[in-house]
Amino acid sequence: MIYHPRRSFLRRVLFAALLLCGTADADAQVFDLPTVVETLASDEHAGRLAGSGGERLATDFLAAQLQRVGARPAFEDRAWFQAVPLAEPLVGEGRNVAGVLAATNSRADAPIVLLSAHHDHLGDGRLVGSSARMGEVGRVHRGADDNASGVAVCLRTAERLAARPDRDFDVLVVFFTAEETDRQGARRFVQHPPVALDRIVLAINFDQVGRLGESLGFEVASPVPQSRLTDDIDAASELVGLPLEPSPGLIRRTDAGILQTAGVPVLALHTGTHQDTHRPTDTPDLIDYAGMERIAAFAASTTIHRLPADSH
């Protein structure tokens, strides 16, 4: 079933104006989406299993990307990383990575929009969660769609928001570890958050957004009445020309569910699982980069429309 946005002439005019701004922002892009996905999915990162050397290198790369977009480290003592002690069968510590783009007129109680995606994947698949078929066992699981794609769209959305003048809200970008093993990174984050969680007016979580077909899957949950948020999502969908399709259960299956449990309003996005999910065949050459650009435009538009008028 495709979800058709409601139409409003005034809203369309407003969003046409915002789209023009967005297009202008996109002219000078910090990130090349294929480069971000190919780097995360490279041999060097070896499938980014939480707690592994590959994860460490990948998270170093992500901190450098946050710096490039103008973020400052989000955790205590100006740290980019939050250590996440891992439960069996994993060993050692994983790392959440987070940065903040402060509002134009920075203030301590500014509303926060959180953009999140998990960066970890399955390593060579022998320890956790692989759907490898005969002949694939033990090969690097590159996780291009799951979830290098979500990380890249997060960065592009942050870039779009960073470029907006007079932004009245902070943007907190978080890359979670150990999503693939019971969402341990997100759990740690909400137990030890770097900001008061009640300042977060909207969290958008991206998990497998690299294979856009006819429509973008979504689910919304908010502790306050959702009508305005639903209207904003409709309007952004119409502006970008990106039809939406409800995905019941998406929040529960992703890091968005942990944020929701902590009382944060969430919008979860995905383009769906497929035959390559959790297999070594989830590779960068199968990613739809133009689709990812549209998803970032949609996410940024939703955010911009929602704030600051509806932030308190």
Ligand SMILES: [Zn+2]
């Ligand atoms: Zn996965």
